[in-house]
Amino acid sequence: MDELHPGYLVGLLVLLVACSAFFSCVEAALLNLDRYRLRLQAKQGLRGARRSSWLLLHDDRLRGTLLFGRTLVNVSAAALASWAALRHWGVIGLAVAIPGMTLLLLLFGALLPRRYGALRSERVALPLSLPLLILQRLCWPLLWLLTLLSNALLRLLGVAAAEQDDSGRSRDEEALHPADNPQASEVNRHDMLLGLLDLEKVTVNDLMIPRNEIEGIDLDDELEVIVEQLRTTSHTRLPVYRDDVNQIEGVVHMRQIARLLTQGRLTKENLRQACMEPYFVPESTPLSTQLVNFQKEKRRIGVVVDEYGEVIGIVTLEDILEEIVGDFNDLDSLDNPDIQAQEDGSFVIDGSANLRELNKSLGWQLPCDGPKTLNGLVTEALEQIPDCAVCLRIGPYCLEIQQSAENRVKSVRAWHPRALTPLVESDASV
Incomplete structure (x- = not known):
């Protein structure tokens, strides 16, 4: 030495x-x-x-x-x-x-x-x-x-x-033990207060289930098809319509369906009679107002319509409550099926993904004041529907079109440049 x-x-x-x-x-x-x-x-x-x-x-x-x-x-x-x-x-x-x-x-x-x-x-x-x-x-x-x-x-x-x-x-x-962790409880209360403040700024249109994702009963289907749908659905309330969701007859509760099935009286006519009249909600209604309206009308589900009266989605009381307190479903709800993480730190995202949910899941700040979905954001930025692989930048985020159809963007690879990392090869099991 x-x-x-x-x-x-x-x-x-x-x-x-x-x-x-x-x-x-x-x-x-x-x-x-x-x-x-x-x-x-x-x-x-x-x-x-x-x-x-x-x-x-x-x-x-x-x-x-x-x-x-x-x-x-x-x-x-x-x-x-x-x-x-x-x-x-x-x-x-x-x-x-x-x-x-x-x-x-x-x-x-x-x-x-x-x-x-x-x-x-x-x-x-x-x-x-x-x-x-x-x-x-x-x-x-x-x-x-x-x-x-x-x-x-x-x-x-x-x-x-x-x-x-x-x-x-x-x-x-x-x-996992909030009762023993006052700091965690304080954070939860803080998040709830922020959720309440957001109710004034967020409208029904931001939160609704879009029309193309509505699960409902079409009375023009065969009765056997309707019965099979009722047996497999995970929802407690379903809209009932004829041929098109704009021709909505009402909303039926699964409790009424169970009663008809038990009595052996499930027919299309009895199903229609078991429906509650549809409760229509303007798309621009603030969530704070809609929460009060649900309470007044004693309703838990509303049919969202645009300024022309066309049905564009569905909003539920549960959706608004989750906006305040966070997701209170089971642990599987932590997974967002629209988002697939990649090894390099990027994400493959479905074009129909809601921008607000996307920002919550990834901690991003994609603009939400215009289009409500990633497809809408991309097509607005490009001013056309791309027919091939196109890359663009929105704020600090990089987007690469992976799949597109004639009328929409189907999937996008997105990443934040600071979060992008080289692939780390490892045989480690953890």
């Missing part, structure tokens, strides 16, 4: 500072990830998201790995700099090297990488989760021994194992 070339010495110090920056950056990135979007990406098979989810779920191991790695490289860097300074310049060199190395590690090994990791959390965390996971598995035997030793020392100090487990509860576990 006495013959260590100055170039090698500088290179080794730079490498150690870079390793310190790696640990600081990946820690900040993981802790600042959007957990909802991470769950969505993990469920859709994105490897980086699955690895990051696993690391966050086992946060005790994550903390141990980061602490061990950062301590090792920082101590090594300080020791190497002190040795070199003492050897070349004596005590004066040592007096300069210690504060100098501290400043370098603080600035380039902690503050800057932490800031960058927090601002580019997804771009950093997903690819860097692989080397961190490999390092964690390599260091696990040593970390396990250190954990045993620390637990033994804590017991000598009178700290019980239950207290240790409580203090080590992960953020995800706290989110």
